[in-house]
Amino acid sequence: MSRAFVKEDDQEEIPIISPRAHLSVGEINYVTSLGLRQLMDERESLLQERSNVDISYANERRIALLVINGKLQLLNDRIHSARQIDSSSQERNSIRFGAKIQLKIDGTVKTQNLQIVGVDEADIAKGKIAFTSPLAKILNHKKVGDQAILKLESGNRIFEILKIEYP
Known part of the structure; x- marks a missing residue:
């Protein structure tokens, strides 16, 4: 028709x-x-x-x-x-998928707790970031005491790794 x-x-x-x-x-x-x-x-x-x-x-x-x-x-x-990914199989002393991380931001006393998770589980309000995020990518393989630099248009943001845990 x-x-x-x-x-x-x-x-x-x-x-x-x-x-x-x-x-x-x-x-x-x-x-x-x-x-x-x-x-x-x-x-x-x-x-x-x-x-x-x-x-x-x-x-x-x-x-x-x-x-x-x-x-x-x-x-x-x-x-x-x-x-x-079974978090118990991850290397314990470096940041990998599933890690819970405590970070110090830009040399301040302010800390932030994050966990690297899958894209569907990510929720920044709960401190969960996707493994595909720029922050997760720069944190990958870092160890306690290391610094990670996130390049932003407004300048660099430096994160110091204070603690790494795996649930």
């Missing part, structure tokens, strides 16, 4: 599904055990949400299911590509 005979009201909006946290093509999707558990819990929650979709209008139900199924597809892709 020609588009000339389709009412504009019949045009349906394609649902927009927010992308997951960025992970470059070909980059390994490292996750902590907690991060993998969170992904699995998220999948269970979406499956439950999908089974509970109860909308009286067929079109609304179809759109709601499209959104949930789209989120599930993105999540399943992320779960299938996940490579869990």
Whole structure:
């Protein structure tokens, strides 16, 4: 049928599904055990949400299911590509994936605690940074007492490593 005979009201909006946290093509999707558990819990929650979709209008139900199924597809892709890293197998005296780090910033007395985690688990408010972040990259392989320099447009920020732990 020609588009000339389709009412504009019949045009349906394609649902927009927010992308997951960025992970470059070909980059390994490292996750902590907690991060993998969170992904699995998220999948269970979406499956439950999908089974509970109860909308009286067929079109609304179809759109709601499209959104949930789209989120599930993105999540399943992320779960299938996940490579869990056991923090107990990491070298204890240098910063690697999963490390909890205490840093002193720019020679001040101010310290910051961070953990290097997977991209889906990263949450700066909780002190968790993605292994793909510029800060995590400059901290990689550093040891207690080392300094890491993060180059910013406004100048360099120097971090001194005070403590490294693995959960």
